[in-house]
Amino acid sequence: MENDELDSEEFEDFEDEEFTRDLVVPGEILTEDIVNFLPGRGTILNEKKDKIISLNIGLKKITKNYINVIPLRGFYTPRPGDKVIALIVDKNPVKYRCDINAKDFAILKPKNTFKRSKIKTRGRIEKDTGDTSTEKYSIGDILITKIISADRLNMPELTTVGKYLGKRSNGIVISIDTPKIPRVIGRSGSMIKLLKNLTKCHIFVTQNGRIWLKGEDLAHEKLLIDAIKKIEKEAHTVGLTDRMSEYIENEKKKRGIN
Amino acid sequence: MMSIRRVISKIERNYIINNLKNEERIDGRGLWDYREWKIKHNLVASAEGSADVCLGDTRVITGLKYEVGEPFPDIPDEGVCTVMAELLPLASPLFERGPPDEQSIELARVVDRGIRHADCIQTKKLCIKENEAVYILFVDIYVINYSGNLIDAGGISALTTLISSHIPEGKWVDDHVEWTGGYITGETIVKELPIVLTFGKIGDIIFIDPSLPEELICDGKISISVTKDKVTSIQKSGAATFSIDDIQMLNKKAMELGNLLRDNLNLWQYKVNIE
Amino acid sequence: MTLLIKDEYPEKLFREDGKRLDGRDLKELRPIKLEVGILNNADGSAYLEWGNNKIFAAVYGPREVHPHHLAKPDKGILRVFYRMATFSVFERKRPAPGRREKEISMIITDCLEPVLFLELYPGTSFEVFIDVIEADGGTRCASTTVAALALADAGIPMKSLVSSVAVGKIDGKIVVDLSGIEDKAGEADLPCAITWFNEEISLLQFDGDMDLNELDTFLKLAKDALKEIYEMQLNALKSKYITIQEKYNGGQVKQ
DSSP states (O other): OOOGHHHOOOGGGTTTOGGGOOEOOTEEEEEEETTTOOTTTTEOOOSSSSEEEEOOOEEEETTTTTEEEESSOOOOOOOTTOOEEEEEEEETTTEEEESSSSSOEEEEOGSSSSSOEEEEEEEEEOOOOOGOOOOOOOOOEEEEEEEEEESSSOOOEEEETTTTOOEESSSSSEEOOGGHHHHHHHHGGGGHHHHHHOOOOOEOOOTOOOOOEOOOHHHHHHHHHHHHHHHTTTTTTTSSHHHHHHHHHHHHHHHHHH | OOOOOOOOOOHHHHHHHHHHHHHHHTTTTOTTTOEEEEEEEOOOOTTTTTEEETTTTEEEEEEEEEEEOOOOOTSTTEEEEEEEEEEEESSOOOSSSSSSOOHHHHHHHHHHHHTTTOBBBBBGGGGGEEETEEEEEEEEEEEEEEHHHHHHHHHHHHHHHHOOEEEEEEETTTTTTEEEEEEEEEHHOOOOOOOOEEEEEETTTTSSSSOOHHHOSSSEEEEEEOOOSSSEEEEEEOOOOHHHHHHHHHHHHHHHHHHHHHHHHOOOGOOOOOO | BBBOOOOOOOOOBBBBBBBBSSSSOOOOOOOOEEEEEESSSHHHHEEEOOOOOOEEEEEEEEEEEGGGGOOOOOSSSEEEEEOOTTTTTSSOOOOSOHHHHHHHHHHHHHHHHBBOOOGTTTTEEEEEEEEEEOSSOOHHHHHHHHHHHHHHHOOBSSOOEEEEEEEETTTTTEEOOOOOOHHHHSSSSEEEEEEEETEEEEEEOOOSSSOOOHHHHHHHHHHEEEEEEEHHHHHHHHHHHHHHHHHHTTTOOOO
């Protein structure tokens, strides 16, 4: 139930030097120097092709000669390989339908809920019995899943086979604005480590804006939820990690927990 | 909490119930605490009375319009007050466009009955001329943000609207109504202040003012309207059953909490004085 | 059914000192207050007070199209629902949506569509709900302005914001931003909106009569007023984040 493997390049977006923290809105001109700069994420050339403009409300960031805008608001678009927390909302004998906080529901087929273990008995290959039925999970279950396929036209497909994946039967799931997820993880997982150490909770953060957490008791869980809400609100400020550690220590004293 | 979905996850349900078993709520309240009330009055100039009521994240805007018309034949000397509620689709992904659904009709009906049977509106004073002309009041409730317990928020906002209202005063001259230049204000229209309180029930646990996640997993709800010393209307909704003891307890509780809330909100401060 | 006080218009729309009835100059806008992100259930939201107009806007999307047959396989659809509260006008409006509301919904949809990349979201819908709590002239312009903000607040990729204002002629003089009385008693009314990525007109209606020279003046005046409104929109979008930044950066924020 660790998140350390998630600190890919994308999750470092927010943690950067102060000079990149210019706030921009849709249509705002980022540069008129199109010789030295290229439009990156969240940006576009205007119709006359003499300016680069922003598409989103976000923070301007220059990496090499690309101008990017890191969005502050936005919705989740599924991509293959993403880990997502899914809620089963419907099932029929051949598939589960899951809510993954995207525009479409995702499909989970029963064959992707079992490990492909082929048991040999007397030389004959026996099929795993549960392989083709949707008995394993029920409506209302929370699953940590991985997206195996997703494109614009078809419903995304999920799998629960893999490390850390599968059903969660305790704890609680909260959701925050998707673009602020990287901030909850922090540079190389620094924020998430801090949260884990200080609140002694298990946390699993996924790209679709959902966070599963489980603590010793309700008081610790509530503290962590409040802390995450604070991170969400202040995601675009600098020095957040230090402030959070201070905040949690203060709150612990106030609430009388350790 | 997870964003709003029609299906509530099992672990979220367990989390809410575990909190309730500890006599706590997921937002840190006790079982018998309301969320924070915020009331603004007379914010809409085109209405003859209006209120903007926030109960936690639930937000309701209510306005009053009037017309002069003929009374009903069976009550020739009484004015009429009708309550309408609309759950705007901007308030929640759970609300859909289209004609009023059960939920909005229930909201309007419960608020209406709470007011009607409590000697709240002085319908006799809303009569200009017997058999000929009475005031017809329209109290229209619009839900702006839905975060649970619309009935209590709607009830308070309807009351605030009536208290803050200022209707042109008419007199009967020969065979038609003329404006005297004065206004009828809240004090004339409203007498008793009935407060509607909604209790949720999950399993054996009963609590006041369900928030949205609690409301979505509620087995049932019961709304009780109380004046200072009387119960004036009760509405049980949802598939839960309540024991007689529970209901007796709730009536007592409603009376006690209703009086407390009435004192705390001090709704008479919202009346307007027009010279 | 009757009302005791009648809805009457004054004969003159200018005061003796040459100002308009509400004390404004010819080119002056009414006070505008904009706020974003006020409704926490919606994906994006905004609230506007423009003179006496009070309007909420909320955006949901991209989400599944309902009813399903409206979905297009090659692009997403934008749907705008403009509604007025029963008590938003002088005489109580009937609760069901009327023809006027449907027409305004349609022109706002057409006005906002050029700034969105609908082709990137096939089979989905973006829904914008606009609810007018109080109306006092120019609600279609105010609604367009606030709906653009709500879309930006939802984080939906946009080419630019959209701003809108009405220009009109009252008592023979050309004025900007007609109030309710001026709208009803005036001679001409021209609501227009601009998409800032190409600086072109995206909403245009006109009622009244005027010659070609006047039309030129109208559009020139409108452009100046629209720039003013655009600045307010930018501030509204940014201020929410800047106040939090300032709190922790010791007031040093770059804009």
